[in-house]
Amino acid sequence: MFDRLAAHANTDASLIRRGKRLNLDFLVGADDQDFIISIRSGRVQEVKPRSVAIESGQFAIRARSDVWREHWQPMPKRDHHDLFSMMAAGLASIDGDITPFMQNLLYFKALLAAPRGTNTEAA
Amino acid sequence: MMVTFEAITGRYFNLTVNDAAYRIYMEEAGSGIPLVCLHTAGSDGRQYRHLMNDPAVTDHYRVIAFDMPWHGKSNPPVGWQDQEYQLTTELYRDTVAAFCNALELDNPVVMGCSMGGRIVLHLALEQPDNFRAVIALEGADRLHPYYDTDWLHRPNVHGGEICAGYVSGQVAPQSPDEYRWETLWAYMQSGPGIFKGDLHFYWVDGHFDDRSPEIDTGRCPVYLLSGEYDSSCTPERALATADRIAGSHVSIMDGIGHFPMSENPELFRTHILPVLDTIRA
Numbered sequence: 001m002f003d004r005l006a007a008h009a010n011t012d013a014s015l016i017r018r019g020k021r022l023n024l025d026f027l028v029g030a031d032d033q034d035f036i037i038s039i040r041s042g043r044v045q046e047v048k049p050r051s052v053a054i055e056s057g058q059f060a061i062r063a064r065s066d067v068w069r070e071h072w073q074p075m076p077k078r079d080h081h082d083l084f085s086m087m088a089a090g091l092a093s094i095d096g097d098i099t100p101f102m103q104n105l106l107y108f109k110a111l112l113a114a115p116r117g118t119n120t121e122a123a
Numbered sequence: 124m125m126v127t128f129e130a131i132t133g134r135y136f137n138l139t140v141n142d143a144a145y146r147i148y149m150e151e152a153g154s155g156i157p158l159v160c161l162h163t164a165g166s167d168g169r170q171y172r173h174l175m176n177d178p179a180v181t182d183h184y185r186v187i188a189f190d191m192p193w194h195g196k197s198n199p200p201v202g203w204q205d206q207e208y209q210l211t212t213e214l215y216r217d218t219v220a221a222f223c224n225a226l227e228l229d230n231p232v233v234m235g236c237s238m239g240g241r242i243v244l245h246l247a248l249e250q251p252d253n254f255r256a257v258i259a260l261e262g263a264d265r266l267h268p269y270y271d272t273d274w275l276h277r278p279n280v281h282g283g284e285i286c287a288g289y290v291s292g293q294v295a296p297q298s299p300d301e302y303r304w305e306t307l308w309a310y311m312q313s314g315p316g317i318f319k320g321d322l323h324f325y326w327v328d329g330h331f332d333d334r335s336p337e338i339d340t341g342r343c344p345v346y347l348l349s350g351e352y353d354s355s356c357t358p359e360r361a362l363a364t365a366d367r368i369a370g371s372h373v374s375i376m377d378g379i380g381h382f383p384m385s386e387n388p389e390l391f392r393t394h395i396l397p398v399l400d401t402i403r404a
Contacts (some may be wrong), residue, residue, distance in 0.1 A: 075296055078352045082292020085354040088269035102274050103281070105288030 001065055002028060002035050004042035008114040015114065016042040019107040020096035023029030024100055026113070042107070061112070067091045075118040083109050129178055131175045133196075134218030137281055140192070140221045141214065146373065147190035147222070148196035153181025154402055157231035159223060160188040163261075163382065164210075164325050165286055165318025167195025168311040170236070179396055184232070189222055191215075193317050195309075212329050215242045220250065234258035237381060238325040240356065244335060244345065244368075251343035256402045258346045258395075261353050261381050263360040264367060265332040266325065276316035283311035286318045293381035295352035297390075303381030306385045315335035325355075332367060339371030346398050347371060350379035372398075 009015055015044030027050065028035050034050035036057050063071075063086060070080040079089035086092035094101065101108055130152040139146045150168055152175035160171040175186045190197035193208050200206075212396030219242060223231055232255050235243045240262015247257045275285055285293060287307040294303045310318065314366045338345060343370055349361030365373035376394050383391040 079354070081296045081352060082354075084270065084289065085292045085352075088354045099279065102285060102288075103279065105285055106291060109291060111264065 001030050001035070001068065002037065002047050004110075004118070005037065005047050005114060008118060009044045009111055012110070012114060015107065015110050018042065018110070019104060022100070022104055022107065024058050025064075026057040026101075027060035030065040030068050032064075032120070034060075034067050039111075044111075054094065059094060059098050059101050061092060061101075063092040063107075071113065072115045075115075083112060103106060129172075129176055130178075130181060132170065132325060136225070137195075138218075138221055138225055140218045143192075143200045145192040145200060146198040147189055147192070149187060150175065151185060151187045152176065153184050153186050155183045155379075157223075157226075157228040158184040158186045158399070159219070159228065159231050159233045160186060160221065160384075161233065161235030161242065162188065162191070162194070163214040163237035164321030165194075165238060165290075165313045166306075167191075167197075167313075169195065169309055170306070170382065170385040171387075173391075174384055174395070175294055177388075177392060178397060180393070184399065187226070189226075191218060193314060193320070198235055199314070208314075208316055208347075210238070210321050210324040210332075212242075212245060212324060212327075215324055216245050216249070219246065219350065220279055221251070223253070230255045232256050232258065232399075234260065235262060236260040236384065237262065237356065238329070240347075241325065241329045244338065244364075245329070245331065247340075247343040248331075248334060248338045248344050251339055254343050256344040256346065258348070258398060259364075260348050261350060261356040261361075262347065263349075263356045263364045264335040265330045266355055266360065266362075269354070272319045272322045272326065275319040275322075282315050283313070285341045286310040286313060290319075290381065293352070293354060293370040294386045295350060295378055295380035297378040298380065298386040302386050302388065306382045309385075311377075332364070335364065336369070338368050338371075340368065344402070345371040346402075348376055348383070348394055348398070349373070350376045350377075350383055352380040 025038045038046040131150050133150045136144050162170050167190040172181040193199045233243050239260035241382040243257035347361050365371045
């Protein structure tokens with residue numbers, strides 16, 4: 001469900017500027033599906049389904065697919081409107097080495113909200 | 124002159140709190156009943172600029188917002204470089220009381236947001252006859268931390284960026300972008316470790332749900348207002364606080380987050396004006 005993340009994120013000049021020094025892979029999960037997202041110089045270079053068990057990225061963020069879809073609504077419900085709020089409400093989790101996530105917190109929040117207001121089924 | 128000044132004036136003065144001297148910055152506008160406004164953790168008094176520019180408020184209230192020591196344009200104490208800033212219940216309560224005493228404010232209303240919304244409940248309990256009423260914006264008597272504050276002050280994470288990142292989701296999605304980013308700008312400007320030090324009071328030291336039922340709202344009325352999108356002082360926690368304080372008034376503000384006065388001033392005034400009208404009636 002993150003197929004079009006690159007199309008949404010890579011047209012956002014402000015987002016790319018914010019992440020221009022960022023180069024890493026991280027994992028995003030929706031239900032039992034995991035995706036590896038590769039970031040290079042702030043751009044989404046690739047989104048691909050996780051292929052092998054040891055492919056993890058530097059950290060992993062997971063939520064149910066219905067939570068992600070609500071997160072991408074033009075006006076999300078409370079507890080769904082922000083990644084930290086989703087975590088506070090127990091609707092999302094993060095594991096792994098979260099240092100780069102914290103160092104680029106505004107970037108990752110904006111990146112994962114990039115499909116907001118678009119066709120969320122195809123996001 | 125070719126400029127149109129706002130109604131707000133800013134002044135500095137020296138304030139001693141528990142034997143420590145601070146150079147304090149305050150702003151004010153209007154005349155009438157003193158209304159002392161307390162900013163959120165890790166920010167400063169600029170959050171109240173819209174209220175201080177609203178004649179519907181300033182025609183009846185002398186609105187005063189000051190930057191807490193270590194915040195905004197108020198200085199930390201001399202020797203700050205050798206201390207770790209940590210706000211305690213006692214220090215916060217004594218600072219607000221010292222400010223009101225220094226300005227010889229007569230029976231002021233005190234309104235605080237977030238950690239300010241918590242300390243006003245302490246003031247209502249411990250000094251009920253000194254305050255005409257207290258207003259707790261996004262203030263509950265108990266919270267549940269949902270993040271680790273150690274990330275807010277460490278050499279490998281930019282303090283301004285992480286402070287704004289921590290609270291960005293506390294602004295409701297409906298709030299205008301202009302005010303969302305102005306609210307976050309203040310967080311990006313706070314001194315190193317200050318937001319973290321404030322959260323010691325907010326997350327750890329300031330709980331008093333065991334004592335809040337002792338507040339006598341007959342002596343000091345209590346008003347609680349909480350935003351729908353607040354993830355720390357959630358509507359449920361505000362309602363639970365109100366349940367524990369007999370005679371308190373509570374309302375939930377739809378479509379607003381943790382920073383009502385700065386993130387959506389137009390919407391906020393529809394909630395706060397009726398409260399201020401009731402208090403002065």
